[in-house]
Amino acid sequence: MSTKTNAGNFFEDFRIGQVLAHATPRTVTEGDIALYTALYGSRFAVNSSATFAMDIGLEDAPLDDLLAFHIAFGKTVPDVSLNAVANLGYADGRFGEPVLAGDTLTTTSTVIGLKENSNGKTGVVYVRSTGVNQRGEMVVDYVRWVMVNKRDTSKPAPEPVVPDLPAVVDASALRVPVGLSLEDYDTVLAGSPYLWDDYEIGEKIDHVDGMTIEEAEHMMATRLYQNTAKVHFNQFEQAKGRFGKRLIYGGHIISLARALSFNGLANAFKIVAINAGSHCNPTFSGDTIHAWTEVLDKVEFSERQDLGALRLRTVATKDLPCADFPYKDADGKYLPNVVLDFDYTVLMPRRVG
Amino acid sequence: MSTKTNAGNFFEDFRIGQVLAHATPRTVTEGDIALYTALYGSRFAVNSSATFAMDIGLEDAPLDDLLAFHIAFGKTVPDVSLNAVANLGYADGRFGEPVLAGDTLTTTSTVIGLKENSNGKTGVVYVRSTGVNQRGEMVVDYVRWVMVNKRDTSKPAPEPVVPDLPAVVDASALRVPVGLSLEDYDTVLAGSPYLWDDYEIGEKIDHVDGMTIEEAEHMMATRLYQNTAKVHFNQFEQAKGRFGKRLIYGGHIISLARALSFNGLANAFKIVAINAGSHCNPTFSGDTIHAWTEVLDKVEFSERQDLGALRLRTVATKDLPCADFPYKDADGKYLPNVVLDFDYTVLMPRRVG
Amino acid sequence: MSTKTNAGNFFEDFRIGQVLAHATPRTVTEGDIALYTALYGSRFAVNSSATFAMDIGLEDAPLDDLLAFHIAFGKTVPDVSLNAVANLGYADGRFGEPVLAGDTLTTTSTVIGLKENSNGKTGVVYVRSTGVNQRGEMVVDYVRWVMVNKRDTSKPAPEPVVPDLPAVVDASALRVPVGLSLEDYDTVLAGSPYLWDDYEIGEKIDHVDGMTIEEAEHMMATRLYQNTAKVHFNQFEQAKGRFGKRLIYGGHIISLARALSFNGLANAFKIVAINAGSHCNPTFSGDTIHAWTEVLDKVEFSERQDLGALRLRTVATKDLPCADFPYKDADGKYLPNVVLDFDYTVLMPRRVG
Incomplete structure (x- = not known):
């Protein structure tokens, strides 16, 4: 053999x-970009439009x-x-x-x-x-x-090494794209009048809409990323397992939540950091994903006044609308319908006074 | 909040x-074009092939x-x-x-x-x-x-204004692409020998084939268009509603019907007008779409003899083949399986004598 | 009518x-390439990466x-x-x-x-x-x-003509891409250290992974190829037929099997011949495809020592893992879960001594 x-x-x-x-x-390629739009329906103008991207100093729509x-x-x-x-x-x-x-x-x-x-x-x-x-x-x-x-449980344990990891990416490590110029940033085309100045620490936003997951979409997404994890693709094997069905790739949920977050965060045009992330509960085909976001922090850049960063927590749920911002129970345990706790930092234009 | x-x-x-x-x-992008082909299977040569498009004077496949x-x-x-x-x-x-x-x-x-x-x-x-x-x-x-x-039913009604709309787009408003030249139009590559001259007013064409709709395809299509209508995506919410399931975007049916119409209208290479359209009954995942077309009118262009226009009515049905051209009942009401009544105008090459 | x-x-x-x-x-276009990746998850470096392709003398990723x-x-x-x-x-x-x-x-x-x-x-x-x-x-x-x-069973039979077809494409007919140069072929990026020299005639490889088929993916694939065979698309009609469901296009299985074969044949970077192929049993949505391969022959090219060809038989199954290399029964009949018997020839780099 x-x-x-x-x-x-x-x-x-x-x-x-x-x-x-x-x-x-x-x-x-542009093929990947089109598929990504078809899979998540994201509407951020900078990724959707070459003209919008070039109007803010980028070479093309990233x-x-x-x-x-x-x-x-x-x-x-x-x-x-x-x-x-x-x-x-x-x-x-x-x-x-x-x-x-x-x-x-x-x-x-x-x-x-x-x-x-x-x-x-x-x-x-x-x-x-x-x-x-x-x-x-x-x-x-x-x-x-x-x-x-x-592979072999009889093998001795190695010396334990646990890296010292930051709870949040430092502001100095946030990278603003070279050439970015927000003088001609058009909030009408971007889809929202709310800028960095309008968000407050502690503010929570229910992104309202829900998106149901289908096996075919999820498998196409995960294969597009050439992710080969077996649990996503093999129903014959999964049928015998703990859940009886294929598991959804956690990154698929992150992308769905980010696309839903457009409704309330349309000017959060670029992710610059992932501070932390947890796939709290498993997700399956047929689940409907909703999301809400809390503003955890606001970051100013000393070297430029035209944009700032927002540290956000976006929480995604399955089969549970988010008007009440579902998160953890009294013991600090994630509620059973919470599937994602994602802590990240985005760039957003500031109001120029 | x-x-x-x-x-x-x-x-x-x-x-x-x-x-x-x-x-x-x-x-x-070319990514959108490929997805559109994958979603509907359309076979019109001018949209499928850069060489065919350039052979008839266009810059590229539109x-x-x-x-x-x-x-x-x-x-x-x-x-x-x-x-x-x-x-x-x-x-x-x-x-x-x-x-x-x-x-x-x-x-x-x-x-x-x-x-x-x-x-x-x-x-x-x-x-x-x-x-x-x-x-x-x-x-x-x-x-x-x-x-x-x-939002508020107590608000007074505005002065009613109903626009005066044409029943059909006038021939003078039909736009022939600049540079179009049909001397080298190849009916073999286009897939049919039948040209404008061969169609008669009142002629009906059963497009024969049927295409079954899946949720995943429909949602990918509708997200590709960045259409955010809630009824298409949220099964958790729709489960509580009138139909218990997600509604298919009406435009998805128009595209399926147009793709099916290739079989009988392969030389109708460009839509130039939408005269009227009605989504007669709701469509759901699992429905199989068939279509038939009636030639409503033939239009000549005084300034060029190499092409004409056909005004068409394409009717799409769910779970009902179209050999009998199903449409309305004796009272003029759409039959329950008729889902689309689409009145539009296409360009087609004429036989040059 | x-x-x-x-x-x-x-x-x-x-x-x-x-x-x-x-x-x-x-x-x-690049759109077709992206869709193909999303549909099958293929990971062969030469098709995935323009830089890899150019490093081995090709113009772009084919x-x-x-x-x-x-x-x-x-x-x-x-x-x-x-x-x-x-x-x-x-x-x-x-x-x-x-x-x-x-x-x-x-x-x-x-x-x-x-x-x-x-x-x-x-x-x-x-x-x-x-x-x-x-x-x-x-x-x-x-x-x-x-x-x-x-169409008409009363029509007389034509004079029978059965072409004389080769059992295997001759080595002289195998076409190596113009300009191919394997000096900088990177086995790390390609995903496997095993080259032509390492494979033996008669060697069998279980490709381990399984991939479940969904209707939406299969129909998108088959429409992308503008394949109009009715049995793949029309559930209303198929529901009345022998199987009660839509048949999967045989070529879809070939592509799934080839993508699965990456795990064990990552350096088989190009198919140069299809010697024979048989769709042994029908496949349907919901079936999970596994695959295994036998090396049938090894071919050397007299004019170049940097690559050779392998004649392979890849067998795909439905709902049956391939650790035991399932194929035919004692009477030489395909086992009921065997869905593809594909005999083809690939190029692979040789170890340069």
């Missing part, structure tokens, strides 16, 4: 400092930041999470050079933490993954940690 | 002469006219029909400059009619919507009227 | 030597060979197989000029065999179909044979 197939790495295959060069460089993230993420799956039990969290995610149609993305990961669980069957692997374009410029860089099975 | 979300306009928010500049300009229509239409939904009860009709639709990959479309609407219904709860809003490209050239211009809820 | 619709050809409409020029030339095949094939359906009962086989398939985004494909077929069945109701039609690009260069050329209904 051939041993030429990739069985993925198990917990004991990872070493601190190990560098994983992931396969399948990916040239992104890819949605999350599309770039999903593609960079997908490459890591065969080497990092093929034998993962759970995707535990994200931290220190920063977006760099905007991605344009024609760019080619490649991802490399470095193992920065390892901690075997007390059951001796699984361990947590921390990796920093960096997606770069064809010029080697960073387009996205983030840490994630996953619980991975051991 | 935040009031930054768009609740849409209610009947009393509209005023005669009001201009609505719609958000989210949209650059159309977008399917209905793809341009749906994108221009989608922009109007957040401002015009978010609180609509029903999409009542279309009139005076004209297609202008062909849309090519790379063009950016923006839509503006003007309120041209208002009439409160006698129940005091709803009213009819008439808007003329104009889609333009990045050079400001008109690509599609049409009137539609929708029944919209009042 | 109009007779302008295409009823397709029946058995008695075909004549030996008849040339069928198929309609609807098709310009392929379309997946099977995407080009499906588009060329789709054009033949209205003329060859609209009244087909079964698609019986393929032979002598060769891939020529790589297809790049922007190319326009057209297909022509020649009838090379005819044999009426003893029941007098059907006959077998053999056609050689050739897809060419806008410069007239062959991109794919293959023979297929289909069982087609007779």
Whole structure:
């Protein structure tokens, strides 16, 4: 029998400092952009229109930041999470050079933490993954940690190493696109009159609309990202499992929530950081996703007065509208219908006085 | 609670002469064209092939006219029909400059009619919507009227204004693409030997084939057009409603019917007018669409003998083949399985003697 | 009633030597490439990345060979197989000029065999179909044979002609892309260290993963190829038929199997020949496809030592994992869950000593 197939790495295959060069460089195109629109219905003007993008000093309409993230993420799956039990969290995610149609993305990961669980069957692997374009410029860089099975439970546990990760990406690390000029930013075309100045810390926004997930859409999305995680695609196998059905890729929910958030955050035209993220409960085909957002913080940039950043928490639910901002119970546990807790930072134009 | 979300306009928010500049300009690409092919399977050679298009004097393969229509239409939904009860009709639709990959479309609407219904709860809003490209050239211009809820039923009714709309777009308003030259039009590659000369007024064509609708395809299509009407996407909410399921966007049926009409009208290479249109009955996922067409009129152009126009009525049905041309009952009411009555005008080459 | 619709050809409409020029030339784009990725999740680096393709001497990332095949094939359906009962086989398939985004494909077929069945109701039609690009260069050329209904069973049988077809495409007919240079072929980016030298005749590879089919994906794929075969799209009609449901296009299974085969054959970067193919059992939405491959032969090229060819048999199953390499029963009959037996030849880099 051939041993030429990739069985993925198990917990004991990872070493601190190990560098994983992931396969399948990916040239992104206008085809990917159109599919992303069809899959999520996102309406942010800067990603939808070359003319709008050029009017604010960009070279062309950049890819949605999350599309770039999903593609960079997908490459890591065969080497990092093929034998993962759970995707535990994200931290220190920063977006760099905007991605344009024609760019080619490649991802490399470095193992920065390892901690075997007390059951001796699984361990947590921390990796920093960096997606770069064809010029080697960073387009996205983030840490994630996953619980991975051991191949051989008799193998001794490694020395535990847990990286020190920031709770929030520092303002100094937020990258404003080169050439960005907001003098001609058109709020009518952008879809909302509300700018950075109009949002208050603690303000909560119900994004109102709901979007039901279908298997076909989710699988097309996840294959577009060349994400090979088995739980998303194989109903024959999943039918025998705990849920009896295919699991929805957590990133699909992030993109749905971001698209829904347009209604209330239309001028949040660019994601610059992912501070933290948690897939709180599993999502399945047929679930309807709603979302709400809380403004966690407001960031000013000393070097420019035309824009600021908002740190946001967007929470997504399944089959539960968000007028009451559902989140956690009295014990601090996520409510059963809460599926995403996403802490990120966006850029937004400021009112120029 | 935040009031930054768009609740849409209610009947009393509209005023005669009001201009609505719609958000989210949209650059159309080869990605949109490929998705449109995947969604409907259209086979008209001029939209499918750059070489065919250039052989008849065009710069490149233009977008399917209905793809341009749906994108221009989608922009109007957040401002015009978010609180609509029903999409009542279309009139005076004209297609202008062909849309090519790379063009950016923006839509503006003007309120041209208002009439409160006698129940005091709803009213009819008439808007003329104009889609333009990045050079400001008109690509599609049409009137539609929708029944919209009042926010406050105690508000007095406005002076009723009902616009005077043409039953059919006049021949003088039909726009032949600049540079079109049919000397090298190849009927073999186009898929049919039948030209304008071969069609007779009153002739009926059963387009034979049927196409079943799936939720995933319909939602991808409607999101591609950035159409945000809630009834298409939210099964959690729709489950409680009158039908218990998501409604299919009427424009999706128009595109399916047009794609099916290739079999019998393969040389109807361009839509130049939408004279009238009615979504006669609701359509749902799982329905199979068939279509038939009647030739309503033939139009000659005095200034050129190489092409003419056909005014067509294409009728689409759900779960009912069209060999018997199903349409209306003895009382003039649409049969329950008839879902679309679409009156439009196409260009077709003439036999050159 | 109009007779302008295409009823397709029946058995008695075909004549030996008849040339069928198929309609609807098709310009392929980056949109088609993105959709193909979304539909199958293929990860071969040469089709995924312009930089990888250029690093091995190609002009740009070529379309997946099977995407080009499906588009060329789709054009033949209205003329060859609209009244087909079964698609019986393929032979002598060769891939020529790589297809790049922007190319326009057209297909022509020649009838090379005819044999009426003893029941007098059907006959077998053999056609050689050739897809060419806008410069007239062959991109794919293959023979297929289909069982087609007779319109009039009283018509006499034609003189039987059965073409002499090769069991395997000769090595001399395998076309290596012009300019291909494998000095900088990067096995890390390609996703596997195993090269031509590492595979043995008789070696079997279980591709491990499974992919469940959804109606929406399959219909989008088949419409993307402008394949109009009725059995794939019309549930209203199929509900009355033998299976009660829509049939999956056999080519969809070939593409799924090829995408799954990446896990074990990541360096099989190009298909150069289709030696034979059989759709052994019908496939339906909801089926999960697995695949395994046997190496049937290894081919060396006398004129270059940097690459070789592998003749492969990839077998796909429905709802049956392939660890045991399921194929035929003791009587040589395909097992009921085997849906594809595909014999083809791929190029793979050789280890340079």
